[in-house]
Amino acid sequence: MPFIPHTEDDTRAMLATCGVDSIEDLFDEIPPELRADALDGIPAGRDELAVSRLLHARAAENAQPLCFSGAGAYEHHIPAAVWEITTRGEYYSAYTPYQAEASQGTLQLLYEFQTMMAELTAMEVANASLYDGATALAEAVLMAVRANRKSKARRIFMPRTVHPRYRDVMQTIVRHQGITLELLDYNSAGGHIDPASLPAEPGDITALVIPQPNFFGVLEDADALTDWAHTHGALVIGVVNPTAMAVITPPGEWGVLDENRGADIVCGEGQPLGIPLASGGPYFGFMCCKQKIVRQMPGRIIGATVDLEGKRGYVLTLQAREQHIRRSKATSNICTNQGLMTTAATIYMTVMGPTGLERVARQCHANTRALVQRLGETDGVETLFDRPGFHERVLRLPRPAGEVLAELAERSILGGVDLAADYPELGHALLVCATETRSEADIDAYAKALAEVLG
Amino acid sequence: MSNEPLIFEHSRPGRVNRAQSAHLGGNLDGIPESLRRKQPPRLPEVSELDAVRHYTRLSQKNFSIDTHFYPLGSCTMKYNPRACNTLASLPGFLGQHPLSAERDSQGILACLWDLQEMLKEVTGMTAVSLTPMAGAQGEFAGVAMIRAYHDARGDNARTEILVPDAAHGTNPATATMCGYKVREIPTDTHGDIDIEALMAAVGPQTAGIMLTNPSTLGVFERRIHEIARIVHEAGGLLYYDGANLNAILGKVKPGDMDFDVIHMNLHKTFSTPHGGGGPGAGPVGVSERLQPFMPIPVVGRDDSGAFRWLDERDLPQTIGRLSAHMGNTGILLRAYIYALMLGREGMVRIADYATLNANYLMARLRDAGFDMALPERRATHEFILTLKHQAREPGVTAMDFAKRLLDYGFHAPTTYFPLIIPECLLIEPTETESKQTLDAFVEAMAAIQAEAEKDIETLKGAPYSLPVRRLDDVKAARKLDLRWQAEA
Ligand SMILES: Cc1ncc(COP(=O)(O)O)c(C=O)c1O
Numbered sequence: 001m002p003f004i005p006h007t008e009d010d011t012r013a014m015l016a017t018c019g020v021d022s023i024e025d026l027f028d029e030i031p032p033e034l035r036a037d038a039l040d041g042i043p044a045g046r047d048e049l050a051v052s053r054l055l056h057a058r059a060a061e062n063a064q065p066l067c068f069s070g071a072g073a074y075e076h077h078i079p080a081a082v083w084e085i086t087t088r089g090e091y092y093s094a095y096t097p098y099q100a101e102a103s104q105g106t107l108q109l110l111y112e113f114q115t116m117m118a119e120l121t122a123m124e125v126a127n128a129s130l131y132d133g134a135t136a137l138a139e140a141v142l143m144a145v146r147a148n149r150k151s152k153a154r155r156i157f158m159p160r161t162v163h164p165r166y167r168d169v170m171q172t173i174v175r176h177q178g179i180t181l182e183l184l185d186y187n188s189a190g191g192h193i194d195p196a197s198l199p200a201e202p203g204d205i206t207a208l209v210i211p212q213p214n215f216f217g218v219l220e221d222a223d224a225l226t227d228w229a230h231t232h233g234a235l236v237i238g239v240v241n242p243t244a245m246a247v248i249t250p251p252g253e254w255g256v257l258d259e260n261r262g263a264d265i266v267c268g269e270g271q272p273l274g275i276p277l278a279s280g281g282p283y284f285g286f287m288c289c290k291q292k293i294v295r296q297m298p299g300r301i302i303g304a305t306v307d308l309e310g311k312r313g314y315v316l317t318l319q320a321r322e323q324h325i326r327r328s329k330a331t332s333n334i335c336t337n338q339g340l341m342t343t344a345a346t347i348y349m350t351v352m353g354p355t356g357l358e359r360v361a362r363q364c365h366a367n368t369r370a371l372v373q374r375l376g377e378t379d380g381v382e383t384l385f386d387r388p389g390f391h392e393r394v395l396r397l398p399r400p401a402g403e404v405l406a407e408l409a410e411r412s413i414l415g416g417v418d419l420a421a422d423y424p425e426l427g428h429a430l431l432v433c434a435t436e437t438r439s440e441a442d443i444d445a446y447a448k449a450l451a452e453v454l455g
Numbered sequence: 456m457s458n459e460p461l462i463f464e465h466s467r468p469g470r471v472n473r474a475q476s477a478h479l480g481g482n483l484d485g486i487p488e489s490l491r492r493k494q495p496p497r498l499p500e501v502s503e504l505d506a507v508r509h510y511t512r513l514s515q516k517n518f519s520i521d522t523h524f525y526p527l528g529s530c531t532m533k534y535n536p537r538a539c540n541t542l543a544s545l546p547g548f549l550g551q552h553p554l555s556a557e558r559d560s561q562g563i564l565a566c567l568w569d570l571q572e573m574l575k576e577v578t579g580m581t582a583v584s585l586t587p588m589a590g591a592q593g594e595f596a597g598v599a600m601i602r603a604y605h606d607a608r609g610d611n612a613r614t615e616i617l618v619p620d621a622a623h624g625t626n627p628a629t630a631t632m633c634g635y636k637v638r639e640i641p642t643d644t645h646g647d648i649d650i651e652a653l654m655a656a657v658g659p660q661t662a663g664i665m666l667t668n669p670s671t672l673g674v675f676e677r678r679i680h681e682i683a684r685i686v687h688e689a690g691g692l693l694y695y696d697g698a699n700l701n702a703i704l705g706k707v708k709p710g711d712m713d714f715d716v717i718h719m720n721l722h723k724t725f726s727t728p729h730g731g732g733g734p735g736a737g738p739v740g741v742s743e744r745l746q747p748f749m750p751i752p753v754v755g756r757d758d759s760g761a762f763r764w765l766d767e768r769d770l771p772q773t774i775g776r777l778s779a780h781m782g783n784t785g786i787l788l789r790a791y792i793y794a795l796m797l798g799r800e801g802m803v804r805i806a807d808y809a810t811l812n813a814n815y816l817m818a819r820l821r822d823a824g825f826d827m828a829l830p831e832r833r834a835t836h837e838f839i840l841t842l843k844h845q846a847r848e849p850g851v852t853a854m855d856f857a858k859r860l861l862d863y864g865f866h867a868p869t870t871y872f873p874l875i876i877p878e879c880l881l882i883e884p885t886e887t888e889s890k891q892t893l894d895a896f897v898e899a900m901a902a903i904q905a906e907a908e909k910d911i912e913t914l915k916g917a918p919y920s921l922p923v924r925r926l927d928d929v930k931a932a933r934k935l936d937l938r939w940q941a942e943a
Contacts, residue, residue, distance in 0.1 A: 003536060
């Protein structure tokens, strides 16, 4: 029997101990009228070999063109050591570290993870993960409402330069709590939120969200936005790309006003840190904050402590925030998080180190610039937005991007993300990205294919 | 076991792993100084060997299913077949960008479609959405659908969700996130919902009830039809927390119990790994009346047989998206592979042997002198032992037993949940454990009981053989130390 070790003798002896004649007798408390018919709609079981054949065939049906798409999920090289270690059974098949003494491996690793995320963002503390970047932003908004005690308005300023799907998820999650998300439009020349366009007297605002880089790959004027928000009593929620953190100003240092410097809450998608693309998941969301509001943070948090003999060890801490203790008054309903993904991310950041991560970031930036330049050589292709960017860029094509992408796909190129549905005002706009995994030859191939398609 | 320093303490300035980044670099042209980072983050600077050795050593400080019996109630810690990981990690799956064209994603879409169909069959529900990323998110989707249903009918008076007092904490927390007040329903002395109290609680303000069956007390809720009738007659809907589906797979279908929505924890019943805390997958199954509100995306099929994503254009009344893409696809894939290997007979066998193991272990522990919380009831896939007598005399708690079990090489059962049973251990052996393992566990429990009778200090000081002795939780919360700090 697959995955069931019982011999016939075992089963017989066990039934005798239970005092019943058959396994069926053990279900005698279920009302008979509820007993289900056979599972006819499920195929018969197959052995590992047959399933392996099927899955290899299915994997082969996924075409994998040369990827120039980003939009929140980036193809980076993942050092071999990362998943070799992550899939060790001791990490892979452990539960949430509730029994701390039997989980010191996972707990110490998560404490290291929290440190690394706090370092990367220049924030004081981090949690041990949320589901993904989009839900992390929704949780950050809910946290800001709890943490900003002076604000009563439950009003969040939300730039349109935040990832459109993140904004969708936020709507789904926060809509039941009387929170208003007020959209801020972007500057059409820069593709950023122009601080000068913000109201001088905005009234009671709970928080301002600042994406860095934003969905267009454009770098926001985070200093000015942060100072504006803090001046008006709003908290700042940064939503950042962790790779970018290696080279651009981290949210803990945003703002030039001395008092209250830095973002208050920072979140984002952790996928660039060693997680495969895998059709969108599992990834992980991360969240960092200022220590003074850590009691409002959702999700698990690991803390250091000592044992009976004074030896250092690690435990889940501040559990009184969480659903298993606080129930209907918890900071969030989250329980299971994305533990294994943070394991991989911790090992990724360790293997890469500060130098490796910076080199990756620099290479991504250089590749995207080279890509934009090459594609711009084709007649009718223009680059939108004149503000500095990182790693991703918006182009305008002479024809609908959807059509062009379909024709590029025939040439085995995933040419970027069509922005027509989310930003119709941009015309035939296409979001492109070239990470460190794209070679000069790859970029060349894309440029040639685009010239053919538009030619 | 020796202390393993923090990775930061292994760090030496200037140590760089050239194998990963020697050829990489480039200038930051176009990014003005004012936007550039001034100080690099203090990530560890170690060799690849340092990293591999450190994280391998840390792993050895964990208990896991692969190394220990892990009878953690409500968590279904069964063996995670290796084939599921190997096949889900084929490059054709791992390399796929989430915004790939549907035409280029038919392989993964076919797998997800098949899984949707299988979960429909197992639950007896009309439709399934795979997108929720864990049980709690499935709960959120379910309660949000209940709300959307009432709202669509203009029925705005329903402000309360009923939750049994034995429920998992995610249930009440979810109801709050969906903007509902939570009203607790007590449990009767036999472990069933108190029907009188339920009848007194329902009314025009009732949006629905969240029920777990088998309940978190490890017993089957026998009067489920009556509960369904009472809540439906009051105009409320029924939410089924399917975290305990392992016990009834192929035996009972929640759809047949008149439930409107169910979430499943694939990281329990369908054996995807817990990964030290996640990721999971919490698909939802819905009845016909909630189908229009399902979270997107859902896998659909067009006339030519090709698979495609259904979104707000197909489901205009959807509660919306729950993740930036399509949920924890790689976990769904593992569950699919597991389901293929089990097949229809294998699924029913899971319920059979999970139930046999639980009842056997319960009988053996009872014979060894332990008290069961609900002695007259059958166990489902799990059961509750209470140490309330031991807590009074000789004065050892469930926590003490749990910590001492670790010394005997067993992960502790779930302790202090459900909250309504004093000094409890919630024990779930799962079907993948052998009689021999269960027997060894009983021996360990009996030995610990004997130790407790001789000298309670033996238990109070446990564990002794792990990397650390008992840890001070109170200190951790009082004197927060949440990260390493470089010395100034
Ligand atoms: C009964 C029950 N309901 C809900 C959940 C929540 O599931 P998850 O941890 O996947 O969010 C759990 C598991 O932790 C559970 O045991």
